[in-house]
Amino acid sequence: MKVAVLGSNGQLGSDVCAAFLRNGDQVIGLTHSDIEVTSPSAVNAVLTASMPEFIVNTAAMHHVDKCEADPLAAFQGNAMGAKYVAQWAQQAGATIAYVSTDYVFDGKKGAPYLEIDAAVPLNTYGITKLAGENYTAAIAPKHFVLRVSAIYGHQPCRAKGGLNFVEMMLKLSRERDELRVVDDEFVSPTPTAQIAEQLVALSRSTHYGLYHATTEGSCSWYEFADEIFRATGTKIRLEKARPGEFPAKVLRPKYSVLENHALKAAQLNVFTDWRDGLEGYLRART
Template sequence: MKVAIIGSTGQLGSDILDVFGEKALPLSHDEIEVKDIASCRRVLKNVDAVINCAAYVKVDDSEGHPEEAFMVNAVGARNVALVCNENQMKNVYISTDFVFDGNKKTPYQEDDPPNPINIYGLSKYAGEILTRNYCRSFYIIRSASLFGRKGARGKGGNFVEWMIKKASNNEIIKVVDDIVMSPTYTRDAAKMIQNIMERKLPYGIYHVTNQGCCSWLEFAKEIFEFLDIDAKLFPIKSDALNRKAKRPKFSALESTKLTSFGLRMRNWEDALEDYLIEKGYYIKTCHAEGGLDLCCLE
């Protein structure tokens, strides 16, 4: 199966590229413009499937630039879906937990009704609808709170790196304790996406996140605990940040659907540990006595 990866230079796209290896056709923004149907028609051919990781990911900026958010996340999704359908190619659209309003008290399942509360979430939900309406063979993959080795290009990094940088600058760090989500390692998400495609799971929506959930504050605490950093970390309420876009207060995702096919992601703490190792921040060392110790490298 030959797979084109749109947004292959991005945080998730680069790990999907690694996971598919020789089967992958990487497509950077220089090579394809999803807003332009002619570009999509010119580039998307001679592959069996297209994974669309292209997105306008700036959540706050989307409020002031709804046209751009909708052009990339919705019209772009429509263009890719249309061309996939014309050429009998499978279409994988990457979506987000931000399609939900956050009013639920238990993790969202694939069949929970979306109700986005900001422009970014609305544009991604529009992308979902257009993907399923314009392409017969589609997967919509909802992921969340990504951390990956490259960091999000559109956001200029990821939460883990921002925390480590602030701590190494000895800054006072204020992190919200009233927003709960499912932190997800892009490498794990990439492998699950490959699994879904290669096992030919039924078309439709899948939630692909690491297991479990936590507040952003708890996430930050876990990062510093792994690295044995005594950070100046304080809780703050999300309203105090006065951000342009509202965020869902609770957007943990779960997938009993994947479980029913015998697939399961590991928990976010184990994924975070592997991420920190991959980035060279710390290693696990086995001592002669057979004990397991955690050593801080930086």
């Protein structure tokens, strides 16, 4: 299968390319310098030149603070970009996978979110990604929309200063005697390698639609940090941050745990427990 990966040099996109290559597919990696998703003419020209059968759209403006500061740019990148790619896929008869986010929810449910739960974003990033979901689903009949959560991979994350949460915790542990981490925000930390394998599995399926795609189980950021240090044998004094100790500039959901209900119903779920995901990441890191 000929697969185009938009955002191929990103934290997720790099692992997606690697997973499809291991599967024997022909991969066309497209970075921002190769394709400008906010330009319909550029999208049409680049995709028509390569004619992929399956498109993975990981291209996004995902720095939450910058999205809030420039909502027009966020909408252009996350929503209109998704629209243009979906339009090309619809016209070409290709399948598209759009990668979205847990930030489409407000976190007030307090229990794992299902695909049928109402999406109520708290910030511009979530709003624009939800718009991208809707454009993709409305335009391209053969589509997969994947919501992911708290992702981390080996490729540096530009939106987070080049360090994912795991690497940031390990870096800080080398520089400090004590760390304080919030214990009132809950997620399902998910390695990008597992998301990439899930995309490969979906590419061989015709079960189109919306999917939550995260590791099993959940934890607070404090619990995640504690497991990182336990798994790596790192000795450091880890404390729970006081409520409001690290105020965010932009509202974020306090609870954004997702349940992979649709993947399990289709018998397509490849995800393991979040602790196993971390161990796999750490093994590949050494």
